[in-house]
Amino acid sequence: MDDTILLAHGSGGKLSHDLIEKSLLPSLTNPLLAKLDDSAVFELSGRFAFTTDSHVVNPIFFPGGDIGRLAICSTVNDLSMSGARPVYLSLSFIIEEGLYLEELKKVVASIKAAAEEAGVQIITGDTKVVNHGAADKLFINTSGIGVVPQGVNISGANARVGDKILLSGAIGDHGIAVMSQREGLRFSVSVQSDCAPLNKLVAEMLRVSLRINCLRDPTRGGLATTLNELARQSQVGIRIEEEKIPLHEGVRGACELLGFDPLYVANEGKLVAVVAAGDAEKILEKMKRNIYGAEAAIIGEVTQERKSKVIMKTRLGASRIVDMLTGELLPRIC
Numbered sequence: 001m002d003d004t005i006l007l008a009h010g011s012g013g014k015l016s017h018d019l020i021e022k023s024l025l026p027s028l029t030n031p032l033l034a035k036l037d038d039s040a041v042f043e044l045s046g047r048f049a050f051t052t053d054s055h056v057v058n059p060i061f062f063p064g065g066d067i068g069r070l071a072i073c074s075t076v077n078d079l080s081m082s083g084a085r086p087v088y089l090s091l092s093f094i095i096e097e098g099l100y101l102e103e104l105k106k107v108v109a110s111i112k113a114a115a116e117e118a119g120v121q122i123i124t125g126d127t128k129v130v131n132h133g134a135a136d137k138l139f140i141n142t143s144g145i146g147v148v149p150q151g152v153n154i155s156g157a158n159a160r161v162g163d164k165i166l167l168s169g170a171i172g173d174h175g176i177a178v179m180s181q182r183e184g185l186r187f188s189v190s191v192q193s194d195c196a197p198l199n200k201l202v203a204e205m206l207r208v209s210l211r212i213n214c215l216r217d218p219t220r221g222g223l224a225t226t227l228n229e230l231a232r233q234s235q236v237g238i239r240i241e242e243e244k245i246p247l248h249e250g251v252r253g254a255c256e257l258l259g260f261d262p263l264y265v266a267n268e269g270k271l272v273a274v275v276a277a278g279d280a281e282k283i284l285e286k287m288k289r290n291i292y293g294a295e296a297a298i299i300g301e302v303t304q305e306r307k308s309k310v311i312m313k314t315r316l317g318a319s320r321i322v323d324m325l326t327g328e329l330l331p332r333i334c
Contacts, residue, residue: 002101003100003101003102004097004098004099004100004101005019005095005096005097005098005099005100005101005104005129006097006129007097007129007131008129009095009127009129010095010127010128010129010130016127019127020036020127023101023104023105023108024108024125024127027105027108027109027111027112028091028108028111028112028115028122030121030122030123032088032121032123032124033121033122033123033124033125039124040088040123040124042088042123044087044145044147046147046148046150047147047148047150048084048145048146048147048148049079049082049083049084049145049146049147049148050143050144050145050146051075051078051079051143051144052075052141052142052143052144053071053074053075053078053141053142053143054139054140054141054142055067055070055071055074055139055140055141055142055334056136056139056332056334057070057178057332057333057334058136058178058182058331058332059178059181059182060103060107060137060138061103061106061181062177062178062181062182062193063177063180063181063190063191063192063193064173064174064177064192064193064194064195065110065177065193065195065268066106066107066110067107067138067140068106068107068108068109068110068111068114068140069110069111069113069114069195070193070195070268070334071091071111071140071142072089072111072114072115072118072120072142072197073114073118073195073196073197073198073268073269074142074219074268074334075089075142075143075144076089076114076118076120076144076197076198076199077197077198077199077217077268077269077271078144078217079144079145079146079199080146080197080198080199080201080202080215080217080271081154081202081215081216081217081271082146082148082154082155082215083148083149083152083153083154083202083206083212083215084146084147084148085146085147085148085149085199085203086118086119086120086144086145086146086199087120087121087145087146087147088120088121088122088123088144088145089115089120089121089122089123089142089143089144089145090122090123090124090125090141090142090143090144091111091122091124091125091140091141091142092125092126092127092128092140092141092142093125093126093127093128093138093139093140094128094129094130094135094138094139094140094141095127095128095129095130095135095137095138096129096130096131096132096133096134096135096136096137096138097129097130097131097132098132099137099138103137103138104138107138114197117197118197118199118200119199119200120144120199149206151210152206152210153210154212154213154214154215155213155214155233156214156216156229156230156233156234157233157234158213158214158234158274159213159214159230159231159233159234159236159238159274159302160213160234160236160276160302161236161302161303161304162276162277162301162302163213163274163275163276163277163301163302164274164275164276164277164280164298164300164301164302165227165238165240165272165273165274165298165299165300165301165302166272166273166274166275166280166283166284166287166296166297166298166299167223167245167246167270167271167272167273167296167297167299168198168201168270168271168272168273168287168292168293168295168296169194169246169269169270169292169293169294169295169296170194170246170247170248170251170270170295171218171222171223171245171246171247171251171262171263171265171267171270172222172247172248172251172255172260172262172265172266172267173191173192173193173194173248173251173267173269174193174194174195174265174266174267174268174269174333174334175222175265175266175267175329175330175333176191176250176251176254176255176260176265177191177192177193178193178266178330178332178333179330179333180254182332185254187250187253187254187257188250188253189248189249189250189253190250191248191250191251191254193268193269194267194268194269194270195268195269196268196269196292198217198269198270198271198292200290201271201287201290201292201293202215202271204286204287204289204290205273205283205286205287207286208279208282208283208286209275209276209279209282209283211275211276211278211279212273212274212275212276212283213274213275213276214230214234214272214273214274215271215272215273215274216229216230216271216272217267217268217270217271217272218266218267218270218271218272219266219267219268219334220266220333220334221264221266221324221325222262222263222264222265222266222267222325222329223245223263223264223267223272224261224263224264224310224322224323224324224325225264225324225325226272227240227272227310227322228308228309228310228322228323228324229324230272230274231307231308231309231310232308234302235307235308236302236303236304236307236308237302237303237304237305237306237307237308237309237310237311238300238301238302238303238309238310238311239300239301239303239310239311239312239313240299240300240310240311240312240313240322241299241300241312241313242312242313242314242315243315244297244298244299244300245263245297245299246295246297247262251265260329260330263312263322264325264329265329265330266330266333266334268334269292274302277301280298281298284296284297284298309321310322310323
């Protein structure tokens with residue numbers, strides 16, 4: 001049984017310490033975490049952003065990522081959407097009895113790689129083990145702290161009439177990648193999750209212009225739900241053009257086959273930016289120079305008509321209301 005997680009790994013005794021010292025610390029250690037105190041003590045100055053998230057994706061490994069990379073990227077991105085520079089993260093595991101240690105180590109290695117890419121430190125955490133059948137292999141909870149630079153004022157309530165709406169790349173990759181892995185589906189064109197940390201992309205955008213009014217990553221509920229949230233928070237109308245929204249052929253084909261609207265499929269490495277019209281082109285140009293913004297496009301604008309509504313001009317030239325997602329399109333994708 002040395003290759004699987006036992007309930008005793010969560011007892012607080014020798015096996016718990018072995019799990020932390022042999023499977024977690026070798027990959028994640030840093031001066032703050034290595035103290036193994038009940039909390040981390042650090043110094044910061046300025047304005048801060050704080051976020052927390054829980055990750056329950058099924059399956060825990062999928063094309064383009066796994067639950068470990070997802071946990072880090074999601075938390076980093078939530079901080080980044082307020083314009084913050086992510087600094088410190090917490091990391092807590094809820095592990096199901098019977099999980100293979102090699103699977104846990106693979107997830108931890110992915111966490112290390114994602115944290116290094118984003119330039120953040122994991123400085124505190126926790127581990128719990130639950131009975132077989134109570135956690136579906138592995139759940140991860142994270143929290144993050146970031147520093148908000150002076151002059152940055154980003155909120156979902158800040159969209160203004162005339163602003164342009166930028167999208168950093170193709171939509172729907174993550175949701176289709178996870179679903180295809182879970183259901184054992186194979187498509188002629190492979191689909192990989194877009195799971196990625198966006199903090200460096202956001203920092204580059206802010207160096208070009210501080211007139212970025214809203215940022216949001218369109219995760220659960222997809223692009224459509226995110227745009228509706230922004231329209232409602234800012235009490236404005238939003239108009240987008242279908243032909244300008246990037247979409248990979250693999251996702252397009254999968255959605256057509258399964259009857260999904262890609263506007264509602266989840267993403268984990270994309271952002272929506274609402275920016276002042278006069279700065280839109282130079283922000284777009286900077287985005288395209290970043291690996292995670294190479295497919296960026298201006299997809300619409302903020303209007304004073306149809307407040308709190310999102311209207312899309314279709315490829316056929318007609319207009320339709322794009323409402324918020326109702327129900328559950330794809331379960332357990334983040």
